[in-house]
Amino acid sequence: MDSTPRKLIYVCRDASMSLTSNFEGRNWEVIVLPPHTRKHAPGNQAVLGGLLDLSTCELPRDFSAIEELLDKTAAGWVATVTPGQTNDEAVRRLIRDYCFDYITLPVPNQRIIDVVGHAYGMASLHDTASNDPLGEDAEGQMIGSCEPMRTLYRSIRKVAMTDAAVFISGESGTGKELTAVAIHERSARRDQPFVAINCGAVPPHLLQSELFGYERGAFTGANQRKIGRVEAADGGTLFLDEIGDLPLESQASLLRFLQERKIERLGGHASTAVDVRIISATHVDMERAMMEGRFRADLYHRLCVLQIDEPPLRARGTDIELLAKHMLDRYRKDGTRRLRGFSPDATAAIYHYGWPGNVRELINRVRRAIVMSEGRQITARDLELADYVEVAPVSLAQARHAAERHAIELALLRHRGRLNDTARELEISRVTLYRLLTAHGLRTPSVDTDDVEPDLLPNSRFFDLAESGRRTAC
Template identity: 70%
Template sequence: MEPASRHLVYVTRDVNSQLSAQFNARGWHVEVAASARDARRALRSDAAAGGLLDLSSRFDSQEIAALEPCLTMPNVGWVAATAPGQMQESVLRRLVRDYCYDYITMPYEAPRIVDSVGHAYGMVVLGTADEAGEQAPAARVGEGEMVGSCDAMRALFRAIRKVAMTDAPVFVSGESGTGKELTAVAIHERSARRDAPFVAINCGAIPPHLLQSELFGYERGAFTGASQRKIGRIEAADGGTLFLDEIGDLPLESQASLLRFLQEGRIERLGGQESVHVDVRVISATHVDMARAMEEGRFRADLYHRLCVLQIDEPPLRARGKDIELLARHMLERFRKDGARRLRGFSADAIAALHNYAWPGNVRELINRVRRAIVMSEGRHITARDLELADYVEIAPVSLAQAREAAERQAMELALLRHRGRLGDAAQELGISRVTLYRLLSAHGMRHVQTEPGEHRMTN
């Protein structure tokens, strides 16, 4: 249901009073912005808004470039109003294509443009509602939902459903970054213990001298500084699931205490005299080669066999085929708001690099590379260079438009470099006017700054 009053930012230098009246009559609060500065001021809120960009009022190229950051804001649904023939200009055509839900050419009827802006606003509201609804489960599972359709992931999903129906201990093995904790959460949420606590502890991240008290808790006065009783992680998970991550790094002295708990179902707090019954389902995980760890005496075989009643193997990312691209697109959608630009997806060379790279850090590394690329990308597509994987592109398919765009950008960069950023001289070498060069620089996201009177230099 739409709110009674909706916010419209009307960017124009020639206000159409009849159009403003139509918006007011439909329940819009209209705020007129005559410049990029006014538009930024009007759009400081994160609330959804409608945007009407009146290109027919003939903003100059510098003002258009200054307006572009406003157009990238994901909470605004933009519609452009254009004069006949304006869509022949490449800069304006790109602006409308990349940022606007619709455009209307003059002469236009006021009700038609009000309807179009209303539709754009509605699409923004729908997207905001979807994201709000997805935040809770995403936050609950940590780095992201489990995504995949390859055979290995389908087998994993089947195994999760099977083991969730029992209370037997589960051992999850796999390389670092494959999502072992996500698997543990998925098992818990599909089990009869789903309404009870899920408590995770990283056995390799806690100093050995603190691990006993973290696992089992302590009584008041058990040691210096123990001013009151503290419940341990095992007891905190009573009735639910205890996830022991990186169990292969558990010190030997703690292994004996954990084995005793698994055998008896009871714990003793440090400094305590009585045992406490605790009912938990134990899921453990590690990237360590457990067979070698037991051979070398670093892990007790009797504890391992207690923990590994049911075993699940996490597939590495490099073995997941098309899921790599699927995951990358999923992460792009999830973290799209981190970037200043509205990205359209991944370039052909980026897709090739995603499949050629071995992913030693698995899904965790993929998430980090995509998030970094979203912020650092300077184009409309994330490239292999943005992912810092340019060395992993073999022969990637490139469209004619992409090749033309890359050649055009390179020619301008070299000309500006040779002429130390002077636009006039660079334009003369390229055989185009200074105005055309400026428009092309804006289209490619290449800015220039004035360094001396009559001299300009280019920056990315």
């Protein structure tokens, strides 16, 4: 067991000697600081406990100095207050923005020690996560330690060992270019150029010259020779982003280069050998694009020798919160307020939201919230995700129950309430169907005979349609 004392910052005007002694007896090193001090907590301690005794402070005189101290000291803060002190809005705001918990005095010293210990433990968990935000298998600037990301890291290391073409598939905003960079930096070509081009961002009539370059006089305005992106990447890696948007006329030229490993600049006649590794990426469904004739199958098979699938943000579990905190730390200087993290409702919304824009959308929402936030914490409203706070997780039993009810309702709709036909379609007996109708609240339980139609409840979703169908049949 580690015998190193935990550090406690005890902020007060008149320290309790008995409380200090009790803390020291529980293996705490207590550092007493007056609220007006300009001295801050030691910076060589990763985790600190914090006790803020507001009952001894001179309020509101001490507020400014206390806020400065709390802003510059990363600790699990607990406040002690006198009865009625939380009626003051400034006190409530201070506790809400900075403290893990608060205690109304008088209470036994042991109660204070226990709550401070809990706050210290929570701060330790946060510090552990923040000290290793990438996970032990992380690659470059990529953040995450969930199983899909660990699988991605392993794939990066495998494909980096070869020169074969790599195709990265994934939704827009998942970080495909970061994956391409990580592959390049782990490859034998790491000291050579990494050149990227977005095939969907360059106008089709300019794409040929962007890829392969041109000679002087090749067209009006071509006053000197220009090296294309392919030639610029000679010896290194060429990243073709959004390859699914590459025009058909350019696809033929790229295929020829991949076959011969030589290029001809626009307006030139000599071939130039180029040694590059090709990494391509797209969010487009390539199977569908080939079926519709928008992308050449022979080119696709040249590009997709090795394939990597980029996981969407919604499949990355706790990485979502990890990424949000990382973005807050990275961009917090954009705002005018000193933000201390995300509120509980913001964290809940982050997990409940589906993130169709993936990591790119998360970055944009966090940056916007940093600028627009009016409190010390980013809320769900700041993220514009207030509608996702109350979304409750669905258990497996609840999901099965909902799916069963939905299947019964659809079958009843298709057969206009005729139970024999409904039971036959669902491959269950009529008696079982009666039981399920009652269990799901779709019939009154008074009918028990097999030869009488049960009373469909008027509030069931299929009731009106079923009745309408019966009237039409009559």
